[in-house]
Amino acid sequence: MEYLIHILIIAGIYTILSLSLNLIVGYTGLAALGHIAFAAVGAYASSLLALNFGISPWIGLLIGAVLAAILGAIVSYPSLRLKGDYLALATFGLGVIIYSIAKNWVSLTRGPMGLPGIPSFSLFGLEFNNVWIYLILVLIFVCITYFAIRNITKSPFGRILTGIREDEIATEAIGKNIVKHKLIVFMVGAFFAGIAGSLYAHYITFIDPSSFTAMESITVLLMVVFGGMASLPGSVVGAMVLVIFPELLRFFGLPSAVAAPLRQMIYGLLLVVLMIFRPKGLIGKYKFK
Numbered sequence: 001m002e003y004l005i006h007i008l009i010i011a012g013i014y015t016i017l018s019l020s021l022n023l024i025v026g027y028t029g030l031a032a033l034g035h036i037a038f039a040a041v042g043a044y045a046s047s048l049l050a051l052n053f054g055i056s057p058w059i060g061l062l063i064g065a066v067l068a069a070i071l072g073a074i075v076s077y078p079s080l081r082l083k084g085d086y087l088a089l090a091t092f093g094l095g096v097i098i099y100s101i102a103k104n105w106v107s108l109t110r111g112p113m114g115l116p117g118i119p120s121f122s123l124f125g126l127e128f129n130n131v132w133i134y135l136i137l138v139l140i141f142v143c144i145t146y147f148a149i150r151n152i153t154k155s156p157f158g159r160i161l162t163g164i165r166e167d168e169i170a171t172e173a174i175g176k177n178i179v180k181h182k183l184i185v186f187m188v189g190a191f192f193a194g195i196a197g198s199l200y201a202h203y204i205t206f207i208d209p210s211s212f213t214a215m216e217s218i219t220v221l222l223m224v225v226f227g228g229m230a231s232l233p234g235s236v237v238g239a240m241v242l243v244i245f246p247e248l249l250r251f252f253g254l255p256s257a258v259a260a261p262l263r264q265m266i267y268g269l270l271l272v273v274l275m276i277f278r279p280k281g282l283i284g285k286y287k288f289k
Contacts, residue, residue, distance in 0.1 A: 005131040009203060011243040012138035013196050016145045018223040018235040020192035023149050025221065026229035026284070027158065028185050029165030030080075031088035034095030035193055035220050038068040040102055040212035042194025043201035044109060047118045050202075057121045061198040068194025069187040076186035080179055083168075095214045103209040114208030118201050134203055141199060142236075145192050150232055152188065161185060165230075215264070222267055226274055228284025237282055242267070 021035045045067050046060035055063075079090040102109050109115065121128040121137065128134050152158050163171035164178050172178050201207045219242070227238025246263040274281065 015239040016196040018239040020189040033092040036216040037095040037098035038190040038193035039197030041068040042197030046198035065194035069191040072186040072190030228281030
C-alpha cells in the first residue's frame, strides 16, 4: 500500500508541473521546453536553505518558488521576443544551463554526489514522514495550483492569453501588451514549478542533477500534450497516466537497464500515436502547433 501511495505522491508532484506548464504552452501557446529547470531551482533553493541555514522547509518552499519565478522573469524577458522553434530552443537551453550548474557547481550543490539528508516538512512538531500525511500535503498543493490557474484562465487576463495563442498580432493590434502578459505567465508557471520541485526534494530527502535533466522537461510536456492542451483536467489525467503506467513495467521483472529505455520508447510511441489520432490530446481544446 505504501508503494501505491508513493506513486500517487509522485503523480501529484508531476500534476503540479503539468498544470503550470499547460498555462504556458496550452493556454498561451508558447513553446517551452525547459520547465524542469524551475523545479530544480525550487528544489535546490529549499534544500540548501534547510541544510545550511536551518530554515524551515515551509519558508524554503516559498523562497524557492519566488526564486524560480524571478528566474522565469529574467530568462523569459529576452526570450519572449522569439517565436516558435526559436523560443523552444531558448527555453530548452535554460534547462541545459540549470542542469549544468547543478552538476558542476560542486561547492554549492555537491554536483553528482547530490544533497542527502534533506529534512521533511513538519507542523507543530509533527514530522511529515508518513506517506499518507505527505499525500494529503501534495493533494492540497495540487488543488491550490489547479484552482489558481483555473481562476487565471477564466479571468479577463486569461482571455488575453487565449488571444495571444490564437492570433498574437491581432491581440497586440487592440492595444494589449503581449510581452508583459507572456512574462507574467512564465513567472506564474515557474512559481508553481518551484513549489513542485521543493515538494519533491523534501519528500525524497535527496536530490541530484539527474532528477532535473532535459528529458524530464520533455516528459512534463508529453503529459500536457497527452492529457490535452488548454485543459486543466487533461493535465491531471496526463500526469496520472504517464506516471502510473510505466510503473506497471516493474511487474514484468525487467532489469532497470531495460525498463528505463523502454519507458522512453513508450512515451515516444504514445506521442506519435496521439499526434496522428488525437492531436488535441485526450480532453484538450487546442491543437499543438
